[in-house]
Amino acid sequence: MTILAIGACYKTAATALLERLSVGTDELAATLRHLHGSTAISEVMVLSTCNRTEVYVATTASPRQAAHSLEHFFAARGGLSISEVLGFLQIRQEAEAVTHLCAVACGLDSMATGEEHIVAQLRAALQAAQSAGTARGLLTSAVDTALRASKRARTETRIGTATPSLLSAGLELGSAMLGGLAGRTAVLIGSGSIGSLAAKTLRAEGIEEILVNSRTQANAVRLAELVDGVAVGPGELTEALARCSVLVTATGAAEPVVGSEVLHAARRAAGFAPMFCLDLAMPRDIERACRDIDGVSLVDLEILGGFLAGRGEPSELDAAWKIVAEESAGFTSARRTAVAAPLISALHSHATDLVKTEFSRLRTRLPKLGTQEQAETEAALNRVVRKLLHTPTIRVKELSRAADGGVYVEALSLLFDLELQSTADNSEVSR
Numbered sequence: 001m002t003i004l005a006i007g008a009c010y011k012t013a014a015t016a017l018l019e020r021l022s023v024g025t026d027e028l029a030a031t032l033r034h035l036h037g038s039t040a041i042s043e044v045m046v047l048s049t050c051n052r053t054e055v056y057v058a059t060t061a062s063p064r065q066a067a068h069s070l071e072h073f074f075a076a077r078g079g080l081s082i083s084e085v086l087g088f089l090q091i092r093q094e095a096e097a098v099t100h101l102c103a104v105a106c107g108l109d110s111m112a113t114g115e116e117h118i119v120a121q122l123r124a125a126l127q128a129a130q131s132a133g134t135a136r137g138l139l140t141s142a143v144d145t146a147l148r149a150s151k152r153a154r155t156e157t158r159i160g161t162a163t164p165s166l167l168s169a170g171l172e173l174g175s176a177m178l179g180g181l182a183g184r185t186a187v188l189i190g191s192g193s194i195g196s197l198a199a200k201t202l203r204a205e206g207i208e209e210i211l212v213n214s215r216t217q218a219n220a221v222r223l224a225e226l227v228d229g230v231a232v233g234p235g236e237l238t239e240a241l242a243r244c245s246v247l248v249t250a251t252g253a254a255e256p257v258v259g260s261e262v263l264h265a266a267r268r269a270a271g272f273a274p275m276f277c278l279d280l281a282m283p284r285d286i287e288r289a290c291r292d293i294d295g296v297s298l299v300d301l302e303i304l305g306g307f308l309a310g311r312g313e314p315s316e317l318d319a320a321w322k323i324v325a326e327e328s329a330g331f332t333s334a335r336r337t338a339v340a341a342p343l344i345s346a347l348h349s350h351a352t353d354l355v356k357t358e359f360s361r362l363r364t365r366l367p368k369l370g371t372q373e374q375a376e377t378e379a380a381l382n383r384v385v386r387k388l389l390h391t392p393t394i395r396v397k398e399l400s401r402a403a404d405g406g407v408y409v410e411a412l413s414l415l416f417d418l419e420l421q422s423t424a425d426n427s428e429v430s431r
Contacts, residue, residue: 001042001138002063005097006070006089007054010111013088015302019283020078023048025252032132035073040065043139045129049121050166050282050301051110056101058138067091098142099328105146106153106320107160111305112169113317114160119150120193142331149327153320158313166280166304167198171205173307174246174276177297182206187232187240189257190250191219194280198248199227211240215251241266247277249285260289267293337397344393346418351385 008021023031023046035044035055043058055073059066075085092100100109105122107114126143129135153159175181186207188199191214202210210229213236214220220231232240241247241263251257258277263286267275272295279286279300291298359378363369369377396412412418 001058001060002066003094003097003138003142004057004059004063004066004070005054005092005100006057006067006074007047007052008074008088008090009052009054009109010301010305011109012090015282015284015300017078017088018053021048021053021074022282023053023077024254026254028128029132032129032134035070036132036134038066038069040069043129043136044134045125045139045143047104047122047125048282049118050280051118052104054104056097056139056142063093095328095332098145098331099324101142101146102149102324102328103321105143105150106324107150108153108317108320108324111301111308112160112166113308114154114320115165116154116160117165117194117197119147122146145327145331149324152323152327156323157319158316159320166301166308167194167201167278169304169308170248170278170280170299171201173299173303174278174297175205177276178245178274180206181246183208184246185209185211185244186246186248187211187213187237187244188223188229188248188250189213189237189285190248190252190281191216191223192250192252194250196223196226198250198280199223199229202246202248203227203229207246211244213237213240215253238262238266242269245273245275247275247286248280249278250280251285253281253285254283256283256285256287258286258290260287260293263287263290263296264293267295343413343418344396347393347412347416348389350416350418351389352382355381355385 008018010018013021028046028048031046032044035041035046035057040059040061041057042060045056047054047056055070057066057070071082071085071089074080074089075082078085103109105119107116107118110118122143126135126140129139171181178184181202182205184207186202186209188195188202188210190198191212195212195214199210199212210224210227211232212220212224212227212229213232213234214223217231217233220233223229224231241258247258249258263277267273272293274295275297277286277290277296277298279298282301284300286298286300288298290296355378359374359381362377363374392412
């Protein structure tokens with residue numbers, strides 16, 4: 001079974017394109033089932049965040065066949081031709097795919113290097129795939145490896161501590177644009193994990209009043225109570241936008257939740273006083289046309305990406321990448337060993353069967369052989385077989401862990417006419 005990672009991120013695709021490719025929470029289960037319906041895909045997980053939309057699959061078919069299926073998926077989602085899709089899709093296979101997944105989990109492939117929120121997003125992506133019945137042993141083990149790499153990187157290095165998160169970087173820009181955030185009123189739209197973090201961060205930045213809006217009013221009330229804020233319903237949003245000087249949005253909506261007409265009316269009521277808008281959503285929550293409203297400064301993920309480019313300490317990045325390489329290599333080595341294990345077992349079973357067959361013939365030819373002589377003869381044959389197979393068994397276990405270990409496993413299979421088993425690919429890879 002082969003692991004593939006196929007998708008696009010902020011490095012290869014424009015924000016407008018990432019918006020079209022994004023898979024929202026509401027459509028994730030259906031998307032997983034659709035992809036899993038392909039005969040070329042045995043397991044599938046979709047990771048769609050503000051930085052990327054990537055599909056991870058395990059396939060027993062030709063990797064090219066699985067990749068072809070996913071290329072058509074991205075083309076349909078983006079309303080593009082296959083040739084256009086190939087211009088921005090990144091396709092990774094086996095060790096490269098696992099290495100990339102580990103790097104993503106460590107935040108090494110994020111706009112904000114080392115950002116921790118990706119960990120929760122990766123866990124949620126796996127849980128969604130498991131709930132949909134599209135992820136089992138192999139992808140689960142790959143994600144476990146990536147999460148272990150992330151934990152090590154955040155424990156053993158200072159990755160992320162020298163680089164602001166998207167949220168803190170955005171508020172840093174907002175503070176500079178407004179001349180400080182303390183004592184101001186903010187509207188927060190979105191009550192998910194990012195919204196909750198934003199609410200706490202706004203309070204820590206000295207925002208005096210936080211008005212919380214959400215598609216689900218109960219969630220808005222819950223979050224508002226958590227930060228001593230006020231929940232506002234849909235009918236109160238325009239008035240709230242007229243009162244505030246800071247707007248932060250972080251929803252999972254498929255369409256913008258703040259239109260230019262609504263925001264223009266709200267700012268006109270406020271005399272077009274300066275207002276900072278931070279859009280942390282993918283797809284965007286705030287219409288791009290809002291940039292043209294007098295007094296409004298709109299910062300979205302595209303702007304934040306440029307602001308954060310090049311951040312991060314080289315020494316800490318190198319240390320984190322070393323951890324990624326170690327964990328990825330360990331996973332790949334464990335997979336090769338797991339493939340070799342049933343083959344070695346089959347070899348020993350084959351040898352045991354040969355001893356039984358030959359000893360049965362010997363008893364037929366020598367019917368007067370005593371019970372003790374029979375037992376000693378059979379034991380001697382088994383000892384010879386074990387000794388003959390001992391060194392090859394040890395060596396193939398060792399060699400299977402090497403980068404070209406598959407060659408030795410296949411050679412053993414061919415030499416003794418044994419069938420390579422795929423059992424290890426369908427179960428958890430333990431290390």
